[in-house]
Amino acid sequence: MEASASARAAVVARGPAVCSPLSSSSWAVARGADAARAVRCNAATEVSAPLLCALELGLGAEIFNSAEVVQWESGKSVNAIAAAQGIRVRRRCRPSHPSEGVGADRAVPRSVLEQIVWDKEVEVAQRKAAAPLHRVADSARRAPPPRDFAAALHGARARNGGVPALIAEVKKASPTRGLLRDNFNPVEIAHAYEKNGAACLSILTDEKHFLGSFENLETVSNSGVNCPLLCKDFVIDIWQIYYARSKGADAILLIAAVLPDLDIKYMLRVCRSLGMAALVEVHDERELDRVLKIDGVQLIGINNRSLGTFEVDTANTNMLLQKRGDIIRKKKIMVVSESGLFTPDDVAYVQNAGVAAVLVGESLLTQEDPGRAIAGLFGKELLL
Numbered sequence: 001m002e003a004s005a006s007a008r009a010a011v012v013a014r015g016p017a018v019c020s021p022l023s024s025s026s027w028a029v030a031r032g033a034d035a036a037r038a039v040r041c042n043a044a045t046e047v048s049a050p051l052l053c054a055l056e057l058g059l060g061a062e063i064f065n066s067a068e069v070v071q072w073e074s075g076k077s078v079n080a081i082a083a084a085q086g087i088r089v090r091r092r093c094r095p096s097h098p099s100e101g102v103g104a105d106r107a108v109p110r111s112v113l114e115q116i117v118w119d120k121e122v123e124v125a126q127r128k129a130a131a132p133l134h135r136v137a138d139s140a141r142r143a144p145p146p147r148d149f150a151a152a153l154h155g156a157r158a159r160n161g162g163v164p165a166l167i168a169e170v171k172k173a174s175p176t177r178g179l180l181r182d183n184f185n186p187v188e189i190a191h192a193y194e195k196n197g198a199a200c201l202s203i204l205t206d207e208k209h210f211l212g213s214f215e216n217l218e219t220v221s222n223s224g225v226n227c228p229l230l231c232k233d234f235v236i237d238i239w240q241i242y243y244a245r246s247k248g249a250d251a252i253l254l255i256a257a258v259l260p261d262l263d264i265k266y267m268l269r270v271c272r273s274l275g276m277a278a279l280v281e282v283h284d285e286r287e288l289d290r291v292l293k294i295d296g297v298q299l300i301g302i303n304n305r306s307l308g309t310f311e312v313d314t315a316n317t318n319m320l321l322q323k324r325g326d327i328i329r330k331k332k333i334m335v336v337s338e339s340g341l342f343t344p345d346d347v348a349y350v351q352n353a354g355v356a357a358v359l360v361g362e363s364l365l366t367q368e369d370p371g372r373a374i375a376g377l378f379g380k381e382l383l384l
């Protein structure tokens, strides 16, 4: 996949007019490798800047994610790069490695998370075919400005005397629990959450495994709620970030169990360029250590649920904060405890562990009135 010399010259000639000067390191070449799509890029640390430039230039219809650039440059499979970082989820639909995961290996996902990611690869490919990146990026940039997700958490926590801020989740179903409620009206639930003191809302958009949708995100966003919105999905491609922004998301979830470091760095740059926050989710010490080495992470979610086994243990938040609390505080990173919180004792436990916020779905959604359930969860009404 070599870009022609004239293509390189053309891009390099156009690039610096819009972007900062680029060091010579590698080439990310769009699928199809035509001249107009060749993008010069530095694959070491600044990989996203040139790619963002490429978008500005209208070149970026099919640009690879960062880890793919390294793969392309080093000849290593992206799965080998991910595995070296402890990531157990394999990717299989990488266009540049169509032969990966053939045979028996290809047919059998090793975990629910791997199945979800494989389904997501198919979904994103189809969505991209229908709405190419440059078009989605255009509508993302035309969307109403994003609201400050982190500031909303900060403010709510300060108002409530240090009680963790609430990110309340709008989720119809989950792979482990099945349907969470029959009468699922995302707009009604969102307003009930906001009225009862939620600082931010998390909207599930994965359709296949959580019965969520981008329509839910969009209708909630257009319904007059003021809480910033987190798009909760399995992001594997920057296309999804632009799409989420175009549908009203103010923040997006990035899952360290799925994304190699370079993809996280790249995606953080994309978020920053759109004014969005990123909640970077970890479950274990290795993932947390990887994420703590990445500059610019402001929000870390500690998932009490393993996405591999789906077991939940709130002690996970405590354990990771005991081990890495010092460095987290030094870096002024806000921590969100995610999943499996049901009682005021659960909230007090993670509050004592040092979290700034909690992300709660099931325990609110399974109650008759999810808004009123908030006071039950915290043992008191939250101040607005």
Ligand SMILES: O=P(O)(O)OC[C@@H](O)[C@@H](O)c1c[nH]c2ccccc12
Pocket (backbone or CB within 6 Å): 169, 171, 232, 233, 234, 281, 303, 338, 339, 340, 341, 359, 360, 361, 362, 363
């Ligand atoms: O419903 P719970 O147990 O309160 O959990 C909410 C949230 O943490 C959970 O939905 C979640 C955390 N990380 C995720 C990643 C993808 C999908 C869902 C999630």
